[in-house]
Amino acid sequence: MSQLEKIRNAESKLLLQTYDRNPILFVNGEDVHLIDENGTRYLDLLGGIGVNALGYNHPAIIDAIARQSKELIHISNLFYHRGQAELAEKLTKLTGLDRVFFSNSGTEAWEGALKLARAHAGLLRSEGRHIGTKFLALEHSFHGRTFGSVSTTWKAKYREPFAPTLDGIEFVRFNDVADLRAKFSNEVCAILIEVIQGEGGIRPVSREFFAAARELATSTGALLIADEIQAGTGRTGKWCAYQHYGIKPDVTTLAKQLAGGIPLGAILCTDEAARAIHAGMHGTTFGGGPLACAVACAVIDTIERDGLLDNATKVGGYFIEQLCGLEKKHPAIIDVRGKGLMLAAELNSADLAKKVVAELLARHIVINCTSETVLRFLPPYILKKSHVDEAIRALDEILTEEEQSLATAGAAKGAING
Numbered sequence: 050m051s052q053l054e055k056i057r058n059a060e061s062k063l064l065l066q067t068y069d070r071n072p073i074l075f076v077n078g079e080d081v082h083l084i085d086e087n088g089t090r091y092l093d094l095l096g097g098i099g100v101n102a103l104g105y106n107h108p109a110i111i112d113a114i115a116r117q118s119k120e121l122i123h124i125s126n127l128f129y130h131r132g133q134a135e136l137a138e139k140l141t142k143l144t145g146l147d148r149v150f151f152s153n154s155g156t157e158a159w160e161g162a163l164k165l166a167r168a169h170a171g172l173l174r175s176e177g178r179h180i181g182t183k184f185l186a187l188e189h190s191f192h193g194r195t196f197g198s199v200s201t202t203w204k205a206k207y208r209e210p211f212a213p214t215l216d217g218i219e220f221v222r223f224n225d226v227a228d229l230r231a232k233f234s235n236e237v238c239a240i241l242i243e244v245i246q247g248e249g250g251i252r253p254v255s256r257e258f259f260a261a262a263r264e265l266a267t268s269t270g271a272l273l274i275a276d277e278i279q280a281g282t283g284r285t286g287k288w289c290a291y292q293h294y295g296i297k298p299d300v301t302t303l304a305k306q307l308a309g310g311i312p313l314g315a316i317l318c319t320d321e322a323a324r325a326i327h328a329g330m331h332g333t334t335f336g337g338g339p340l341a342c343a344v345a346c347a348v349i350d351t352i353e354r355d356g357l358l359d360n361a362t363k364v365g366g367y368f369i370e371q372l373c374g375l376e377k378k379h380p381a382i383i384d385v386r387g388k389g390l391m392l393a394a395e396l397n398s399a400d401l402a403k404k405v406v407a408e409l410l411a412r413h414i415v416i417n418c419t420s421e422t423v424l425r426f427l428p429p430y431i432l433k434k435s436h437v438d439e440a441i442r443a444l445d446e447i448l449t450e451e452e453q454s455l456a457t458a459g460a461a462k463g464a465i466n467g
């Protein structure tokens with residue numbers, strides 16, 4: 050029995066069966082490549098679902114882990130260490146927001162942001178303002194797997210098995226300004242937006258919709274909360290996707306790429322929103338630990354030093370151009386969208402999308418499919434044009450073969466019917 054088979058058998062008996070894994074055992078990585086147990090190299094255009102911003106085995110991350118692990122790995126939040134203020138200084142400067150709370154994951158950052166919105170509305174009520182406790186979330190949103198997060202997540206399959214989820218959440222049609230205006234009132238404590246929806250299929254919010262959300266929230270004191278867990282930390286060529294719009298939220302959440310593979314999340318907010326939080330109201334054992342903070346600082350410094358935002362813009366721009374070329378050639382591609390290195394090609398069939406992902410994997414290229422029909426690319430920021438060329442060649446080949454086999458099947462059927 051191979052090592053992979055042994056592990057598969059063991060996992061099938063021992064683990065909660067939450068994941069439908071691909072039958073590959075990865076043991077190593079280098080730059081934008083993953084390496085399996087047989088030494089086969091895979092071009093990774095998914096990056097651990099948007100986490101491995103610097104790829105694999107990056108010296109900056111290895112050094113930061115080695116250095117920090119010899120000093121302090123963990124210390125409670127009852128004491129100071131050097132990392133939180135240093136990282137918060139960088140993040141506030143890069144995002145334009147004032148204050149930070151560190152968590153361990155995306156969903157925890159999101160939970161904290163929801164709690165902050167409720168607490169802030171409570172503070173405003175205590176000051177005589179009329180503001181309620183409702184949240185407006187968007188259709189096709191994804192915010193994570195804990196209770197508040199699934200409650201504000203659109204897909205019923207993520208919510209319904211765990212019912213009852215949180216009350217007081219209403220979903221607004223994506224990019225529908227009229228629906229937003231109709232559902233907004235001073236009962237709302239926050240509007241929740243992924244600036245570019247990730248799991249929902251790489252869908253950017255429109256300028257009009259985002260601007261309307263900003264204007265409505267400001268009009269009552271409600272918070273505009275931008276979930277940048279997937280789109281943020283430089284993925285789109287700016288530190289946060291909202292910076293492409295020139296619109297600033299009151300609160301944003303980061304995670305995935307933030308510490309390049311070490312778990313870390315962050316809530317960033319304005320001084321105004323932060324007024325709602327006092328000592329003891331919120332906290333975490335692990336969040337913002339010395340190791341995660343040191344690695345996040347190293348990731349940010351490396352992105353700046355190596356010009357990786359520009360690289361994301363340049364190589365991402367080339368990537369989307371090439372995908373648009375394929376769209377012209379292959380009718381199966383019905384849309385190409387995204388920004389920087391957060392890209393998607395939508396296909397006309399879920400079966401085909403599944404097949405393309407499997408065929409790419411057979412050619413040692415890793416991507417995934419989200420929202421049934423959307424091929425998603427979230428590669429490391431160190432991606433080069435030559436990697437894009439490799440992926441585009443493979444995609445072109447796969448789609449061409451598919452079209453040929455469809456044509457052959459069609460001709461055979463025609464011959465039988467004729």
Ligand SMILES: *Cc1c(COP(=O)(O)O)cnc(C)c1O
Nearest residue numbers: 154155156191192193247278279
């Ligand atoms: C991944 C993701 C989350 C959840 O992050 P976890 O670290 O998996 O909890 C929340 N929001 C968005 C937009 C995400 O992409």
